[in-house]
Each structure stands twice: as structure tokens, then as C-alpha cells.
Amino acid sequence: MTAVRQTRPRGPRRWAIDLRPLGVPAYRRVWLGNAVAMFGFQFTAVAVPVEMYALTGGSFWVGLLGIAGFLPLLVFGLWGGAVADVLDRRRVLLAGGALLWASTLALLVQALLRVGSPVLLLTLVAVQSTAFAVTSPTRSAILPRLVPTELVAAASTLNFTTHTATSVFGPLTAGLIFAGWGTGLGLPVAYxxxxxxxxxxxxxxxxxPALPPEPDPDGSAAPRRAGLASIVDGFRYLAATPVLLLSFVIDLIAMVLAMPRALFPQVAQERFGGGAAVGWLYSAIAIGSMLGGLTSGWIGRLRRQGLALVLAVVGWGVAIAAAGLARQLWLVVGLLALAGAADLISSVLRQTMLLVHAPDRMRGRLQGVNTVVVAGGPRLGDLRAGATAAGFGTGVAWVGGGLASAVLAVLLVAAFPALLRYRAATPRTQE
Structure with missing residues (x-):
């Protein structure tokens, strides 16, 4: 591993995003590859629902794309994490990446041939999701092997910020393709x-380099097989580690109770007259996360990471509730962006705690659980918000959800204070 000299940032550098992990060649290559790939994936993320709607003329089939993507993620996310703790992680990434690439090429071919099959689209989305479920926990698990421990938080921040930036600019660029060429030529170009x-x-x-799982310092070896017993062992470890378990639970609380995006179309129409308002609502959280990442230099210097995580989750809930009360579009967008910045902070801290606190032999399985939580929480939040709005209106669903998540997060850590007491290890100085 390349040594990186640690210096205390001064002036504006204290707030600017920490770029020191890019000084490590292996991480720099992986970051660049992931950044370019994530930007490209946004084209497919837009093109698939556009093609599905063009084929079927209804939103029902478009909604089925979410199920086709989530079910494989739920199953193979856990199994993929177990695989990452057994096999060489480089080989897992290459195999999963090859499958992901092949499914994208298949989308391109069916668009060029104008196959026009909604079932084929669902199948290819499921294959893509399966490949992502295998590679995502593996890609996260290798981070502490690429950078020094004291740079894990900075590297996680770079990863999250890059992801949110591609989530903002990728769809906008894809939209320009469809605006200029329509679906006939735009679909194959996007793929x-x-x-x-x-x-x-x-x-x-x-x-x-080769990245086989490493044994613990106490000699505990990685599992030999990626079976059900290995997955259960990962859950057993998680249940016996209150800090990590609470970090997952508090994130689920935030996403399930306070994710308002299912309400955006109705609120945009009823409160702001439709038009471009829905686009601003959908992009606001990602914009806030991106801006929060660009000014995140201070996150890596936090020692009381558990307390900061709780404050970020509470801040998310309060900002979401306040946005639900606002009646001016600019204010709603600003408050949602503030919530997005809080979400960036909580995501980075939770990921850092998971990567540093867990032993290498467990990182794959725990990242598999993390993949399911991160992917499943917002989708359950969509269901919660839509069902609540149908019964009690958008105000209760939006504002009530935000306040409930903040209150429940406080009650959780008051009853189980292990998360509040968690502190990061003191960083080492490397020459």
C-alpha cells in the first residue's frame, strides 16, 4: 500500500473534500473506473424505463422494473457478500463486472434489432441487478485494503459524492440524447x-492485485464456503456487535419513515402546478448530497462518529419535515438539499464505521447486508409514503414521516447508547 503523508489541512482546505485517497494509485484507478461507469449507468437507468413506457404505453410495466431490480438485489446481495469473504475479491469483481457488461450489451442489441419485448427488458434488468448485487458488497469491502485506515472516511466520501454527482448529471445528459434523437436512435446510443x-x-x-480475504489478527480465518451457514454467521456477528447493528437500524428508520420521493409527482402538481417542479423535487436530495460531499473535508477528522451519525439522521428527518411544510418551491428544494447533505454525512459515517470496525473476513457479508438495507430502505419508504398519503394525505405522509424518523432515532439511541459512545480510532501519522 502506498504511504500517504498526513498533514493537518488549513483554511478552506479544512472544508473542501479530502482528495488525499487519490494519491494512492490503486484507489485512484478504482475510483476513476467506478466514476466513469456510474456516469454511463445513468444512461441505462433512464433508457430502460423510457423504452418500457414506449413499448407498453403504461406505468404499470415501468413499475415492474423496480421489482425486477429489487428482488435479485435482496437475494444475491447477501450471497454476494458471502462470496466476497470466500474468494479472491478481484476475481469476484471481474466475474460480476463481465456479467453486468454482457447484460448492457444485450440491451443494446435488443434496441438495435427492435425486439420490443417487455419481458426481455424485465429479464435483462434482473440480470443487471444480480451482477450489481454481487459486485457492490465486494467493491465496498476492498476499500480498507486500498487506502490506510485513516483515509477510509475520505475515500468513502469521494465514492458517495461521485455517485451523487453522476446521479445529477447523468440523467440530464441522457435527457439531451432523447431530446435530440428521440427513442428510435436515442435508446441504442444510451445503451x-x-x-x-x-x-x-x-x-x-x-x-x-490479488485480494484474497485476510484472517483476523487473532488468527480467525475466513469461511471456506459461501453457503447459508456463512450468511447466518454474518448475521450472528452483526447481532453481537451493537454499534454496527444500530447503524443499520437507524438508517432504516430514516429511509422507511422519511423518504418522501413517492409524493413528489402529486405535490408538484397540487402545490406547484406541475411543469418543471417535479424535476426539481427529484433532483434536490442528490444536489444536496453532492454539495455536501464537496465541502466534506471535516468528516474524516471526526472522532465522535457515532454521535455525528445520530445528529445527521435526526437532521435528515427534521429537514424533510420542514420541506413538507414549505409552500415555495425554492424553499422546498433548499430544505431537501439540506436533507441530502445530512444523508451524505450519515452514509459516509456508517460506511466508515462498518469498514473499520468489522474484521476483513466479515466485510463482504456485512457489505451484503448494507447493500440490501441501502437498496431496500428507500423502496420500503416509497411504499410507506404512498400508502400513508392515500389514507391521510400528503401532508401527514411527508411531514409526519420526517418528524417520526427524528423522534424514533432519538429514542433508539437513548435506549441503546452504544452508538452514541462510538469513537473513531486516533489516526496514525505516516511518513
Missing amino acids: AVDALLFTVSLWATFRL
Whole structure:
């Protein structure tokens, strides 16, 4: 591992995003590959629902895309994490990446041939989701092997910020393609861009060294097989580690109770007259996360990470509730962006705690659980928000959800204070 000299940032650098992990060549290549691939994936993320709607003329089939993507993620996210704790993680990333690339090429081919099959689209989305479920926990688990422990928080922040930036600019660029060429030519172009850019990620993964799971310092070895027993062992470890368990529970509280995005179309129409308002609502949280990441230099210096995580989750809930009360679009967008910044902070801290606190032999399985939580929480939140709005109105669903998440988070850590007491290890100085 390349040594990185640690210096105390001064002036504006104290707030600017910490770029020191980019000084590590292996991490820099992986970060670049993932950034380019994530930008390309946004083209497919827009193109698939556009194609599905063009084929079926209804939102029901578009909604089925969410199920086709989530079910494989739920199943293979856990199994993929177990695989990452058994096999060489570089080989897992290469195999999963090859499957992801092949599914994107299949989307391109069916668009060029104008197959026009909604079932085929659902199948290819499920294959993509399966590949992502295998590679995502593995990609996260290797982070402490690429950078020094004291730079894990900074590297996690770079990853999250890059993801949110691609989530903002990728769909906007994809929209320009469809605006200029329509669906006839726009669909194959979007899929081709994704397939082309993903080759950069495959190149970066190929350049990695071998990454077999390491035994614990006490001699505990990684499991030999990625079976049900291995997955259960991961859950057993999580249940016996209150800090990590509470970090998962508090994130689920925030996402399930306070995620308002299912309400955006109705609120945009009823409160702001439709038009561009819905676009601003959907982009506001991601914009806030991106801006929060760009001014996140201070996160890596936090020692009381558990307390900061709780404050970020409470801040998310309060900001969401306040946004639900606002009646001016600019104020709603600003408060949602503030919530997005809080979400960026909580995500980075939770990921950092998980990567540093868990032993290497467990990181894959715990990242698998994390993948399911991160992907499943917002989707359950969509269901909660929509059902509550149907019964009690958007105000109760939006504002009540935000306040409930903040209150429940406080009650949780008051009853189980292990998370509040968690402190990061003192960083070492490397010459």
C-alpha cells in the first residue's frame, strides 16, 4: 500500500473534500473506473424505463422494473457478500463486472434489432441487478485494503459524492440524447455509451492485485464456503456487535419513515402546478448530497462518529419535515438539499464505521447486508409514503414521516447508547 503523508489541512482546505485517497494509485484507478461507469449507468437507468413506457404505453410495466431490480438485489446481495469473504475479491469483481457488461450489451442489441419485448427488458434488468448485487458488497469491502485506515472516511466520501454527482448529471445528459434523437436512435446510443464507459471500470479492476480475504489478527480465518451457514454467521456477528447493528437500524428508520420521493409527482402538481417542479423535487436530495460531499473535508477528522451519525439522521428527518411544510418551491428544494447533505454525512459515517470496525473476513457479508438495507430502505419508504398519503394525505405522509424518523432515532439511541459512545480510532501519522 502506498504511504500517504498526513498533514493537518488549513483554511478552506479544512472544508473542501479530502482528495488525499487519490494519491494512492490503486484507489485512484478504482475510483476513476467506478466514476466513469456510474456516469454511463445513468444512461441505462433512464433508457430502460423510457423504452418500457414506449413499448407498453403504461406505468404499470415501468413499475415492474423496480421489482425486477429489487428482488435479485435482496437475494444475491447477501450471497454476494458471502462470496466476497470466500474468494479472491478481484476475481469476484471481474466475474460480476463481465456479467453486468454482457447484460448492457444485450440491451443494446435488443434496441438495435427492435425486439420490443417487455419481458426481455424485465429479464435483462434482473440480470443487471444480480451482477450489481454481487459486485457492490465486494467493491465496498476492498476499500480498507486500498487506502490506510485513516483515509477510509475520505475515500468513502469521494465514492458517495461521485455517485451523487453522476446521479445529477447523468440523467440530464441522457435527457439531451432523447431530446435530440428521440427513442428510435436515442435508446441504442444510451445503451452504447453505458457499455463503452463500463470498459474503464473493467480495466481498473483488472489492474488490481490479488485480494484474497485476510484472517483476523487473532488468527480467525475466513469461511471456506459461501453457503447459508456463512450468511447466518454474518448475521450472528452483526447481532453481537451493537454499534454496527444500530447503524443499520437507524438508517432504516430514516429511509422507511422519511423518504418522501413517492409524493413528489402529486405535490408538484397540487402545490406547484406541475411543469418543471417535479424535476426539481427529484433532483434536490442528490444536489444536496453532492454539495455536501464537496465541502466534506471535516468528516474524516471526526472522532465522535457515532454521535455525528445520530445528529445527521435526526437532521435528515427534521429537514424533510420542514420541506413538507414549505409552500415555495425554492424553499422546498433548499430544505431537501439540506436533507441530502445530512444523508451524505450519515452514509459516509456508517460506511466508515462498518469498514473499520468489522474484521476483513466479515466485510463482504456485512457489505451484503448494507447493500440490501441501502437498496431496500428507500423502496420500503416509497411504499410507506404512498400508502400513508392515500389514507391521510400528503401532508401527514411527508411531514409526519420526517418528524417520526427524528423522534424514533432519538429514542433508539437513548435506549441503546452504544452508538452514541462510538469513537473513531486516533489516526496514525505516516511518513
